[in-house]
Amino acid sequence: MxxxxxxxxxxxxxxxxxxxxxxxxxxxxxxxxxxxxxxxxxxxxxxxxxxxxxAAQSDSRIPVAVTPQTSGAVSELTSAVEVTEATDADAARELVRSGDVDAALIPGGAEPFGYTLVANESVPSGLMPLLSISPPVELLETGGVxxxxxxxxxxxxxxxxxxxxxxxxxxxxxxxxxxxxxxxxxxxxxxxxxxxxxxxxxxxxxxxxxxxxxxxxxxxxxxxxxxxxxxxxxxxxxxxxxxxxxxxxxxxxxxxxxxxxxxxxxxxxxxxxxxxxxxxxxxxxxxxxxxxxxxxxxxxxxxxxxxxxxxxxxxxxxxxxxxxxxxxxxxxxxxxxxxxxxxxxxxxxxxxxxxxxxxxxxxxxxxx
Structure with missing residues (x-):
């Protein structure tokens, strides 16, 4: 029992x-x-x-390198773009490659653009709408985060x-x-x-x-x-x-x-x-x-x-x-x-x- x-x-x-x-x-x-x-x-x-x-939004301006020939494209965008002067296109590309800037505007490109947008792996979000026209894009690297x-x-x-x-x-x-x-x-x-x-x-x-x-x-x-x-x-x-x-x-x-x-x-x-x-x-x-x-x-x-x-x-x-x-x-x-x-x-x-x-x-x- x-x-x-x-x-x-x-x-x-x-x-x-x-x-x-x-x-x-x-x-x-x-x-x-x-x-x-x-x-x-x-x-x-x-x-x-x-x-x-x-911290990421503390300075929302996009760092962009320009040459003497392309500086006019961002002359009125200083509130949204942080401009860095480069002597020529190669120097601008190097600034992008080293990470000092997110993008660069260099001479060249089909009319009516007159310049090409250079970026490392992808174009910075928000930059393209700031430009009055959409220029050709050159990526130095592809893919990645x-x-x-x-x-x-x-x-x-x-x-x-x-x-x-x-x-x-x-x-x-x-x-x-x-x-x-x-x-x-x-x-x-x-x-x-x-x-x-x-x-x-x-x-x-x-x-x-x-x-x-x-x-x-x-x-x-x-x-x-x-x-x-x-x-x-x-x-x-x-x-x-x-x-x-x-x-x-x-x-x-x-x-x-x-x-x-x-x-x-x-x-x-x-x-x-x-x-x-x-x-x-x-x-x-x-x-x-x-x-x-x-x-x-x-x-x-x-x-x-x-x-x-x-x-x-x-x-x-x-x-x-x-x-x-x-x-x-x-x-x-x-x-x-x-x-x-x-x-x-x-x-x-x-x-x-x-x-x-x-x-x-x-x-x-x-x-x-």
């Missing part, structure tokens, strides 16, 4: 996962440190977006993923070791399956991390709208969606591994010994994507590596360098890796959670 009652009252696997998930989310939402740090993160993001927008813009987009995606992975990964690791030290884990797994405990921890922290990502996305949209950066907002639409999707599975991958690595030790002081390799797996691709964002080969490779794909592929989508099928292929690779990591992580977690004392070796944790 008592065994029948116990069996019927025992929570199912799904209920166990949800109980742990609620416990993880509730403990974080009751933590003043978590709420304050999240608020500071959102405030910094909003200030950065708004400041960047207003402004270097600073692509750098800051790569840096933004990289910092968000890196900080979330390290912050929540460390939180999961500390929680696992704390439960081992205080023997709370023995009570927990007497009531629910070990894998349900792991799944609940991963799911709870994933919900919190995705909440921050959604909040940061909303802040970016609001900031770009307030500063009237509609073109940039339109360009970031698809990359933001892809980033959220890749972030979700990339975070689950890392959270599972952080929990498994922490289960191998019994003291807070020993966490670094097992989680440092995971930190390096996140840091190395992050730096490669950020610092080699203008290298198509490195960026392409990193967009398929599971630990850097959540940053690399959205950046390539923003730059227009990814074919339509590439994000899907990269996501499939990430999903396969995520499943494998969950299986390996669950095995290590199960085999190490109740082992106290010295650090459990990886081979022993896998063997069981």
């Amino acid at each position: 008592s065994s029948s009652t116990a069996s019927t009252s025992a929570p199912s696997f799904g209920q166990s996962v949800w109980l742990v998930t609620e416990r993880e989310i509730g403990s974080k939402l009751r933590s003043k440190a978590f709420l304050i740090s999240t608020g500071i993160l959102f405030a910094i993001a909003l200030v950065a977006v708004v400041w960047g927008g207003f 402004d270097f600073m813009l692509r750098y800051f987009v790569a840096l933004g995606f990289g910092i968000i993923f890196f900080m979330a992975a390290i912050t929540f990964g460390s939180t999961i690791a500390q929680s696992v070791v704390e439960e081992k030290q205080t023997r709370v884990v023995e009570l927990l797994i007497s009531a629910i399956p070990t894998r349900a405990l792991l799944a609940g921890k991963v799911l709870g922290n994933t919900v919190l991390a995705m909440g921050q990502i959604v909040g940061l996305g909303a802040i970016a949209i609001i900031g770009l709208t307030v500063t009237d950066q509609s073109t940039l907002l339109t360009g970031l639409g698809a990359p933001l969606v892809w980033f959220a999707v890749f972030f979700l599975f990339g975070f689950v991958l890392l959270a599972s591994l952080f929990a498994a690595a922490a289960a191998m030790v019994s003291r807070q002081e020993d966490i670094g010994a097992t989680t440092t390799p995971l930190t390096m797996l996140v840091m190395a691709p992050y730096f490669l994507v950020v610092f080699f964002n203008d290298n198509p080969v490195v960026l392409s490779v990193m967009s398929y590596v599971p630990f850097s794909a959540p940053v690399g592929m959205p950046v390539r989508v923003f730059l227009g360098e990814a074919q339509w099928w590439e994000p899907l292929l990269s996501l499939a690779i990430l999903l396969a890796t995520c499943v494998a990591a969950i299986m390996v992580g669950a095995r290590i977690y199960e085999n190490s959670l109740l082992r106290m004392g010295a650090r459990v070796k990886l081979a022993e944790a896998l063997k069981g």
